[in-house]
Amino acid sequence: MLATRALSLVSKRVISTSICVRGGHGVAKVDDYALPSYFDRRENPLPDVRFVTDLSPVQKSLKEKEKGSWATLSNDEKIALYRISFKKSFAEMNKGSNEWKSVVAGMLFFIGVTGLVVLWQRKFVYGPVPPTFETEWKEKELQRMLDMGINPVGGISAKWDYENKEWKK
């Protein structure tokens, strides 16, 4: 009670939208998203509610007729009853679409934009590369690796012909 009094000082609207009114002084307001809803899914074939909630008079009379013997229903009436309860049939719901083309197109587009961003970065953001990338330095590096005999069994030194000082054919 004290809590609601305190809330009423803040705003009169707060009480009507607050869902926690203790002590049995009121009923919680139920939001639409908290109620059972209808959705078309293959793994949930019988949803919690019918698709059409507000029936027209024709539909209401049809529902009354449904309470009797179903042999008296015509094909169209049966289909109308189906469409009251369900939005899409299984065939309609499982049908594929062409959405994947848009998805792939979007993916490729954004990958392209990322590529442009990377190119711009290389030109305008990054500083110069260290001296260890120069050709002369790399040649000396490679010579040192061959002198040390790096990876002699199946790697780089195995491909070097030490007698003739050239790569093996």
Place this chain on the structure above:
Amino acid sequence: MSYSKMSLAKPVMRGLLGKRLRFHLPIAFALSLMAAAAFKFGVTEPRKRAYADFYKNYDATKEFNNMREAGIFESVRPTGK
């Protein structure tokens, strides 16, 4: 209009996992064994042979002297001083 003959045949309700396993498990085993055999005879055996051949006539002293002459060591200088 009577619809007594229009219903579909009852679909298979049981034994679905067993049927799938009976089909897929032998194939899975066979493929795995083939993959293992291919790796063994394509990768590991040649590699073992390559190492054995390399070390069969390996002269460590000669290699050391070659490296020394190339000047990569700090503890020994090349013989030419």
